Amino acid sequence: MTVTTLARAWAVTRADGVVLGFTDHDTALSFAGISFRPQAGMEAQAVVQGAGLAVDNSEAIGALSDAAIDEADIIAGRWDGAEIRLWEVDWADPAAHRLVFRGSLGEVTRAGGAFRAELRGLSEALNRPVGRVYHPRCSAVLGDGACKADLSRPGLSGEARIEQVSGARLVLSGLHGRDDRWFERGTLRITSGAASGIAGHIKNDRARPEGRREVDLWAAPGILPSPGDAVRLEVGCDKSASQCRLKFGNFANFRGFPHLPQEDWLLAPGAPQPRRAEAQPSFQPAEDPEPGEAGAGA
Incomplete structure (x- = not known):
């Protein structure tokens, strides 16, 4: 009979810096500076991966507990977008481990004292639309590399x-x-x-x-x-050109197109044009009378 010493271990790093380690082995494991706890209320299903650009995906499921995964933390959103890493590890020699998945937690749902979280691989970013949007309002995020607004200024x-x-x-x-x-x-x-x-x-x-x-x-x-x-x-920004100029003094970096025609004009090109001033009638000389009519009535 062949006996395997393979186990899985995963670490979750939340946005607030808390790092939690879990394993499906029956005793604790430790490597990469992380302690992985057994039976801590979380387990991961098989990871679906491809060699191309397809999105890797899996799910993490488990029970809510005060010791590891608190329901209040999930409600508060502290698990949203958390970084997750999944290893295959030899539990007899934890130094022999292999990283098989790296990504983040997606939607986290909870019901009946349990939770279910979607795992999103690094290729998930390829699903996001890219390119420039032509719109009267700014497309940059306040304070990012495109906006360049200095949010450390006093008063903001x-x-x-x-x-x-x-x-x-x-x-x-x-x-x-x-x-x-x-x-x-x-x-x-x-x-x-x-x-x-x-x-x-x-x-x-x-x-x-x-x-x-x-x-x-x-x-x-x-x-x-x-x-x-x-x-x-x-401070917030409504993405308008006037607020960019007056509130932040940052109009040189405005990433919108405030002079675009209105959408109604674009969608209805056959709409009547604005009425122009009517031309004044010009003077027309009287026509010559027909022969024989000259002096009629004299």
């Missing part, structure tokens, strides 16, 4: 404290000198408390007297913060 971010929480609406205090709607389309990051590290996209931002603000997020945080928790607000 601010620190505040939470006064009240009601779902996706937060009332903040301690933030003075920012115009109404200054942070719309920006980011709110929770920097203390149980929800520390969670970020949300700002839908509405309203300045109130005495440094108070009412901020609506597009979705409520997975873990609701508490009054007194600290937050950081980062």
Whole structure:
């Protein structure tokens, strides 16, 4: 009878820097500076890989537990986009291991005390559309290499404290000198408390007297913060040419086409043109009378 000593081990690196190791072997393994725990509530199915440019894919499934994979962390989005590596390893000699998959976690779903996560290989990036989009608004991401806006400038971010929480609406205090709607389309990051590290996209931002603000997020945080928790607000951009010029002084790097014709004009080329001023009638001399009519009625 042939006995195999092959096992699988995988490591997950979350966006907040936490690294967790798992293995389907019945004892702990250690290599690459990571300790891989057995029966820790996670296992990976077979990885589907190809030699070409097809997207590699698999799934990770497991049970939710306080020791390794906490449901609150999944709700808070701390597992979204986490980097994942999968090895085949000789459990009798862990130094003999081979990396067979590297990618990231995709959609994470949960039901009945268990979770299921899609594994996306490195070739997943090939599914993204590339190329220039011709649109009146800017196609760059605020602060990236195309935008080049300096987001470290004073006034483009601010620190505040939470006064009240009601779902996706937060009332903040301690933030003075920012115009109404200054942070719309920006980011709110929770920097203390149980929800520390969670970020949300700002839908509405309203300045109130005495440094108070009412901020609506597009979705409520997975873990609701508490009054007194600290937050950081980062400026937003509506991608318009006027805001690029007036708010950021960055019009030289604007990546839109503000003078494109309107879409209605493009879709209806047969539409009537704007009415022009009508020409004034010109003077026409009277026609000569027919022969025999001259002097008629005299």
